[in-house]
Amino acid sequence: MLSVKNIHANIDGREIxxxxxxxxxxxxxxxxxxxxxxxxxxxxSVLAGREEYEVTEGxxxxxxxxxxxxxxxxxxxxxxxxxxxxxxxIPGVSTTNFIKAAVNEKRKYLGQEPLDAVAFLKMMKxxxxxxxxxxxxxxxxxxxxxxxxxxxxxxxxxxAMLEPKLAIMDETxxxxxxxxxxxxxxxxxxxxxxxxxxxxITHYQRLLDYIQPDYVHVxxxxxxxxxxxxxxxxxxEEKGYDFITDEVDLAANQ
Amino acid sequence: xxxxxxxxxxxxxxxxANPKGTIADLRKHGFDAFTKxxxxxxxxxxxxxxxxxxxxDKEYQMAENSEITLTDVNAIRLPGYKQANxxxxxxxxxxxxxxxxxxxxxxxxxLPLEEAAKGEYKDIVAAHLNQSSNYLNDGIHALNTSFIDGxxxxxxxKGKEPEHPxxxxxxxxxxxxxxxxxxxxxxxxxxxxxxQLTESxxxxxxxxxxxxQVIEVVVKENAYMEYYKIQNxxxxxxxxxxxxxxxxxxSYVHTVTITLNGGIVRNNMNLVLDAAGNETHLYGLxxxxxxxxxxxxxxxxxxxxxxxxNQLYKGIADDTxxxxxxxxxxxxxxxxxxNAYQSNKNILLSENATINTKPQLEIxxxxxxxSHGCTIGQLDEExxxxxxxxxxxxxxxxxxxxxxxxxxxxxxxxxxPLRSYVSKLIYEHxxxx
Numbered sequence: 001m002l003s004v005k006n007i008h009a010n011i012d013g014r015e016i017x018x019x020x021x022x023x024x025x026x027x028x029x030x031x032x033x034x035x036x037x038x039x040x041x042x043x044x045s046v047l048a049g050r051e052e053y054e055v056t057e058g059x060x061x062x063x064x065x066x067x068x069x070x071x072x073x074x075x076x077x078x079x080x081x082x083x084x085x086x087x088x089x090i091p092g093v094s095t096t097n098f099i100k101a102a103v104n105e106k107r108k109y110l111g112q113e114p115l116d117a118v119a120f121l122k123m124m125k126x127x128x129x130x131x132x133x134x135x136x137x138x139x140x141x142x143x144x145x146x147x148x149x150x151x152x153x154x155x156x157x158x159x160a161m162l163e164p165k166l167a168i169m170d171e172t173x174x175x176x177x178x179x180x181x182x183x184x185x186x187x188x189x190x191x192x193x194x195x196x197x198x199x200x201i202t203h204y205q206r207l208l209d210y211i212q213p214d215y216v217h218v219x220x221x222x223x224x225x226x227x228x229x230x231x232x233x234x235x236x237e238e239k240g241y242d243f244i245t246d247e248v249d250l251a252a253n254q
Numbered sequence: 255x256x257x258x259x260x261x262x263x264x265x266x267x268x269x270x271a272n273p274k275g276t277i278a279d280l281r282k283h284g285f286d287a288f289t290k291x292x293x294x295x296x297x298x299x300x301x302x303x304x305x306x307x308x309x310x311d312k313e314y315q316m317a318e319n320s321e322i323t324l325t326d327v328n329a330i331r332l333p334g335y336k337q338a339n340x341x342x343x344x345x346x347x348x349x350x351x352x353x354x355x356x357x358x359x360x361x362x363x364x365l366p367l368e369e370a371a372k373g374e375y376k377d378i379v380a381a382h383l384n385q386s387s388n389y390l391n392d393g394i395h396a397l398n399t400s401f402i403d404g405x406x407x408x409x410x411x412k413g414k415e416p417e418h419p420x421x422x423x424x425x426x427x428x429x430x431x432x433x434x435x436x437x438x439x440x441x442x443x444x445x446x447x448x449x450q451l452t453e454s455x456x457x458x459x460x461x462x463x464x465x466x467q468v469i470e471v472v473v474k475e476n477a478y479m480e481y482y483k484i485q486n487x488x489x490x491x492x493x494x495x496x497x498x499x500x501x502x503x504x505s506y507v508h509t510v511t512i513t514l515n516g517g518i519v520r521n522n523m524n525l526v527l528d529a530a531g532n533e534t535h536l537y538g539l540x541x542x543x544x545x546x547x548x549x550x551x552x553x554x555x556x557x558x559x560x561x562x563x564n565q566l567y568k569g570i571a572d573d574t575x576x577x578x579x580x581x582x583x584x585x586x587x588x589x590x591x592x593n594a595y596q597s598n599k600n601i602l603l604s605e606n607a608t609i610n611t612k613p614q615l616e617i618x619x620x621x622x623x624x625s626h627g628c629t630i631g632q633l634d635e636e637x638x639x640x641x642x643x644x645x646x647x648x649x650x651x652x653x654x655x656x657x658x659x660x661x662x663x664x665x666x667x668x669x670x671p672l673r674s675y676v677s678k679l680i681y682e683h684x685x686x687x
Contacts, residue, residue: 072642088636102644102645
């Protein structure tokens, strides 16, 4: 589904990603972990198409298409979803209207008829129950005055509505207390399906207590330095990142 | 300038036909002032950014035998018209037989200005016409006064709250020649009465038009007024629209000015708060593209104590358009405990667009609260990325964000039919690239 090959990326002339390789198949859940500044969020940004980042080398294929050739909006309409680490507040734009526009833009792109008001409301109701989000939030402006947990829940709700093929969750666990984390994780788990892949980007292992990944990768200094199964996450939790990063640094210095 | 000879000629003909009375005297006074001051140029501080003299390069026809029909009027009626008093102006002249007055004469009086100046209301007209403020003294204003002819007098009677709002449709006929209109209105909102007034502007045909409008409103004790100005005319339709509102008794005024399409548009919104405890709210929205130029000059002159005023003007400038905001607040020595707030927020969408904004506070009292602020920015990049990351294309994302920017002004249009109408106009205006 997603095949990242030797991606190098810069911001303001500084190289952040130094050759990333990653393969994700439908239905799989991958977790990318790593210390601060390792390039985790940069990877999410590059995949979603943030223009500040310049890809200098490598390729990304998504469902057989050259992802880097697609605009941000086309990537989304092809089925890529980025849950933001810091969801943006947009005063004056109602959440419901925004989601309706997003859903119908995607349908248009795929050659489907737009949803009418009744069908849209029905879908909203179903997905609201799925991710446990309150109607009140959706009638407000996008994320305006939402708490940290509400913002993240809104991200998962949008994911549910847009039914992506690949969801990239950028530090979705950050800033959440344990109850909020459980609700958000439950939402994501309910959205797992055999044809949908999830890429979890996280600093901490605790999210992985709730969402069991198939693979865990450690990102350090712009490269994936170790990959494994969910046991790798437990090992990281126990020993800290140092046990891997020291090894990498040592190798680099020799 | 050929126009000066033409104006002199027209003025003399007008005076010959109607040589006597209050209005003829005012016209004489106006024409003397116009002859002396001429058309303002960029050298006048108040006209620094708006080149109104360029509008006088054309040979206009005033008061030609223009004809319009009910069909023309039907095409431009505003939503809610079935419940409204509709006043039709053609080339600046009030046309009674195309107008519809739904309110009874015990609530609302609508008369040709000349008629009002002679009959029962002659003292009111003499007391208020061209008396609105000290700020009536530039050449362009004098030109309007020189040609007071065919104007309208509207009087909301004491204690009355007409259920039908007043809609004014200004139609300029530029089908044959460039059209010049100089409508003049005098509105009296009497004690404890209520008025909702809306004005719109339409140029017929493809020639240039120039609407040099003056409206004077007198608001008395315990009265309430809402005033909406909707400017969405052709790209070669120009106007100088001067609104003078004098609150001479403790009263409430709420105005919203919406400027979408047009050529050179200059709005003077002058408020004189001549009674203690007045409350005034001024809102404005300009969404400019192409070569449009919109200049909003507001003035709030606080003469008496304890008045409250709030101004919020917002706008965007795209393509090669130009926006000007000049907000002047004067607090005279007697006007202690004045509360005056002003804010102007702009979004610049193109490298070739221009925004000039200037607050101007002149305070001669020592116990007042005044604040002002202005911003010029761009669309929020993070918000744009967020919307695009959900599959909304750039153009639609921009429209969503600009609509959101406009929303807090549109929300100030209190009647629902007009509010939805303006919302829709704005959406269409923004969505067409």
